[in-house]
Each structure stands twice: as structure tokens, then as C-alpha cells.
Amino acid sequence: MRYSSVHERLAGLGSAKWEVHRLAREKKAAGQQIIELTIGEPDEATPPGMIEAARAAMRPGRLGYSDGKGEPGLRAALARRYSERRGRPIGPDQITCLPGTQTCLYAILRTLVEAGDEVILGDPMYATYEGLIAQTGATAVPVALRPEAGFRIRPGDVAAAITPKSRVLFLNTPHNPTGAVLRREDIAALGELARAHDLWIVSDEVYEDLVFPGVTFTSPLDLPELAERSIAACSISKSHAAPGFRSGWVVGPAEFSARLLPLxxxxxxxxxxxxxxMTEHAISEPSPVAAGMVARFARRAAIIADALDGEAGLRVHRPEAGMFALIDVRATGLSGHDFAVGLLEEQSVAVMPGESFGQGLNGWLRLSLTQPDEAITEACRRIKAHALSRRGRAA
Known part of the structure; x- marks a missing residue:
């Protein structure tokens, strides 16, 4: 039987990246006690008020077909929210509602690029980005995000990557997996490049409400001069601890939104x-759970840094936002993948290999901050022990 070429384009870009997480889940299912620090599952229950809002909507029969752009009430609520946050008028005709940020990004890229086009993005990157670009037939052009620059994408590196085939500059701020947050001056400089080369700016902003104290979030939508070329994707998955509801949205120019609608x-x-x-209810007021997650995740990032930075040759990158911290394990002589597999087998701690997020994290680990403080502390003890044992064997 014959299949389309999309399967070839996506080969190796799917579940293979989650090998360690899958192995950990198999061990847990078999009864083994695993400290699981792989995925970014919120450590809060979905707020009861949101669940009751969904139930209340179901009772009178809100179970039929819906508007292809999204329900009018939700789009109006999102327009108010974005107009207030971005400091300029954004109308309901600029908003499309889709199931979760992943679907939003799929639809955005399908609308903007095709075979022969290039999409510039940072490396490291979230594990699905390469596949999202490849499914369109376009080519991903990775730009190194450097630890010494705080993993913030640098305009000079972007400029060097631009070619006549470039169509989109794909940003993720706050960034997964590094927790980096782009500054306003970063976005302004990147915007100048986008304007000079007629690029779209696509920004995944799902962690907008999980920025740590002392850091200010800026969206490309904040800059009026970038309004005609900026598109943002977001959802309630992280900010409202509601990943299972799969409720997200796209904000962009009205013309773009009209072209997205048929897709x-x-x-x-x-x-x-x-x-x-339920989403309209949720986003019409501040999240009741985001501030608590910010406090806990920032505290756990500090626990990891205090316990492991400089120990056994390990270096810790402290995030500015989000649900993850990074550890550089290159001094052990192991790849991130080999360290993570050994850590799971020998210490029953599951972490993500940096290689799952691009070549820029070869020899790194990504740790979720969504487990209790005690589990994070114990995981650090085991990670240090594993690093010491690896270095000892190498010697």
C-alpha cells in the first residue's frame, strides 16, 4: 500500500524523542518507584470553577456544532484580554480558537509555508517543532541558542541564517526547554530583521503566565510596528493547569485569520x-493557580541549582520562566541520552535527554519542576551520585 510523503518527512521526529519518558512509564506500570521529571504536567488540579463552568454549559445543551473560528463569546473575551495586555486594539476578527497550542501551531504553519520555504527557529527547541515544520514540506533552519547568552536567540545569528527562501521566524518565549524570556529589545531587533526581509513572526507563548519574579514578558504583538506580521499561539494548558481540555487560540492580523479559517x-x-x-470564564479573570505554580517552580529551580551546580562537574542553567531546568552533564563524558538512560536504570530517576530538543543540548538534561520539593531534592541526590559514578568509571 502507498502512503503520502509526510511519513518520510516526520520519520524520527515523533515518539522517538520521548523514549526515556516511555521507559519510565513502563517501569512505573510494573510497580517500580520512579521519580518522574520528564514532562511538563502542571502540579495543580484544574480549578474547580472551570470544571463547574464546563458542566454548567453542558446542561443547557452547549453540545452542538460550533463556529469554525471559535465561539463569539470566547473570541470577544480574548480580544479584550489581548487589547489590555498588548496595549492596542485587537478585535475578535483577529482570533481563531483551536484545540491546544499544538493544533494552533500546526494550522499557523500550514497557512504560512510550504515546500521550498524555510522557517528559522532557535536550537534547542521544543520537541515537536521540527515535525510541525516538516509536515508542511518546508525546511527548518536552526539557529544556535547559546548558554552564555542566556539561551536567548540573537539577532545577529538570525541575520546570518536568512536566505531568499526564508518565510517565518519562529519564536518561543518563554522558552521550552531553557526557560529563557526574550526582552523587548530582543524582539525589536528581531522585528527589524523581519520587516527588512518580509518575514512572518510566529510566537509560541504558552508559558506567558509562568514568568518568574524580576522578569518581564514581551510579545511581538506588543510592538505596533510588527502588528501586520506577528502571530501568537497560546492556550489554558499551562496557565490554568488544564492540558486535558485542549483549548487554545491564535492571535494575528485579520487577513491572516481569514486565510486560516478554511484550514x-x-x-x-x-x-x-x-x-x-469554560475557557471564556477562565481567561476573563487572572488564573487562580498560575502564581502558585510560579512560586513553586522558581523555588525548585533554586533547589536544583543549589544542590548540583558545580558538583561532580555538573552545571545548572536556571530558568526565567516555565516548568523546567537544564543540567549540563558533558563533564561526565556521556551524552544526555546515555546519562538519562543510565540514571533511569541505576537510580530510578526519569529526565529528558537534551538531544530530544535539538543538537544545541547535546550532553544536557531537562528536568521538570512539577514534582514536590522532596522529590526534587532526592532526585538531585541521585543525579549527583550517578554523575560521580560515571566520572569514576571514566577515570
Whole structure:
């Protein structure tokens, strides 16, 4: 039987990246006690008020087909939210609602690029980005995000990567896996490049509400001069501890939104109305859980840094936002993958190899900050022990 070429383009860009997480889940299912620091599952329950809002919407029958752009009430609420946050008018006609940030990014890239085009993005990157670009037929052009620059994408590196085939500059701020947050001056400089070379700016902003104290979030949507070329994707998955509801949205120019609509309609023809009503309820006021997650994740990042930075040759990169911390394990002589597999087998701690997020994290680990402080502390003890044992064997 014959298949389309998308399967070839996506070969190796899917579940293979999550090998250690899958092995950890298999061990847990078999009864082994595992400290799981792999995925960014919020450590909060979805707020009860949101669940009741969904139930309340279901009772009167909000269970039918919905508007392909998203329910009018939700789009109006998002327009108010973005107009207030971005400091300029953003209308409901600039918003499309889709199931989660992943679907949003798929639809955005499908609308903007195709075979022969190039998408510039930072390396390291979230594990699905290469696949999102490859499914369109376009080519991903990675630009190194350097630890010494705080893993913030540098305009000079972007400029060097631009070619006549460049169509999109793909940003992620706050960044997964590094926790880096772009500054306003970063975005302004990147925007100048985008304007000079007629590039779209696509920004994944799902961690916007999980920025640590002392750091200010800026979106490309904040800069009026970039309004005609900036598109943001977001959802309630992280900010409201509601990943299972799969409720996200796209904000961009009205013309772009109109061109996105046919794709949205043939994919899904609208999300569930009762989830839209619940999301409208959620985003119309500050998240009741985001501040608590910020405090806990910042504290756990500090626990990891205090316990491991400079120990057994390890170096810790402290995040500015989000749910993850990074550890450089190159001094052990192991790749991130080999260290992570050995750590799981010998110490029952599951972490993500840096290689799952691009070549820029060869020899690094990504640790989720979503486990209790005690589990994080114990994991650090085991990571140090494993690093010492590896270095001893290498010697």
C-alpha cells in the first residue's frame, strides 16, 4: 500500500524523542518507584470553577456544532484580554480558537509555508517543532541558542541564517526547554530583521503566565510596528493547569485569520462549545493557580541549582520562566541520552535527554519542576551520585 510523503518527512521526529519518558512509564506500570521529571504536567488540579463552568454549559445543551473560528463569546473575551495586555486594539476578527497550542501551531504553519520555504527557529527547541515544520514540506533552519547568552536567540545569528527562501521566524518565549524570556529589545531587533526581509513572526507563548519574579514578558504583538506580521499561539494548558481540555487560540492580523479559517474548518469545524464557555470564564479573570505554580517552580529551580551546580562537574542553567531546568552533564563524558538512560536504570530517576530538543543540548538534561520539593531534592541526590559514578568509571 502507498502512503503520502509526510511519513518520510516526520520519520524520527515523533515518539522517538520521548523514549526515556516511555521507559519510565513502563517501569512505573510494573510497580517500580520512579521519580518522574520528564514532562511538563502542571502540579495543580484544574480549578474547580472551570470544571463547574464546563458542566454548567453542558446542561443547557452547549453540545452542538460550533463556529469554525471559535465561539463569539470566547473570541470577544480574548480580544479584550489581548487589547489590555498588548496595549492596542485587537478585535475578535483577529482570533481563531483551536484545540491546544499544538493544533494552533500546526494550522499557523500550514497557512504560512510550504515546500521550498524555510522557517528559522532557535536550537534547542521544543520537541515537536521540527515535525510541525516538516509536515508542511518546508525546511527548518536552526539557529544556535547559546548558554552564555542566556539561551536567548540573537539577532545577529538570525541575520546570518536568512536566505531568499526564508518565510517565518519562529519564536518561543518563554522558552521550552531553557526557560529563557526574550526582552523587548530582543524582539525589536528581531522585528527589524523581519520587516527588512518580509518575514512572518510566529510566537509560541504558552508559558506567558509562568514568568518568574524580576522578569518581564514581551510579545511581538506588543510592538505596533510588527502588528501586520506577528502571530501568537497560546492556550489554558499551562496557565490554568488544564492540558486535558485542549483549548487554545491564535492571535494575528485579520487577513491572516481569514486565510486560516478554511484550514480550521476542514480540520475540525470548531471546538466544543462547552469548552469554549469554560475557557471564556477562565481567561476573563487572572488564573487562580498560575502564581502558585510560579512560586513553586522558581523555588525548585533554586533547589536544583543549589544542590548540583558545580558538583561532580555538573552545571545548572536556571530558568526565567516555565516548568523546567537544564543540567549540563558533558563533564561526565556521556551524552544526555546515555546519562538519562543510565540514571533511569541505576537510580530510578526519569529526565529528558537534551538531544530530544535539538543538537544545541547535546550532553544536557531537562528536568521538570512539577514534582514536590522532596522529590526534587532526592532526585538531585541521585543525579549527583550517578554523575560521580560515571566520572569514576571514566577515570
Amino acid at each position: 480550521s474548518e476542514i480540520m475540525l469545524f470548531g471546538s466544543q462549545p462547552f469548552i469554549a464557555d
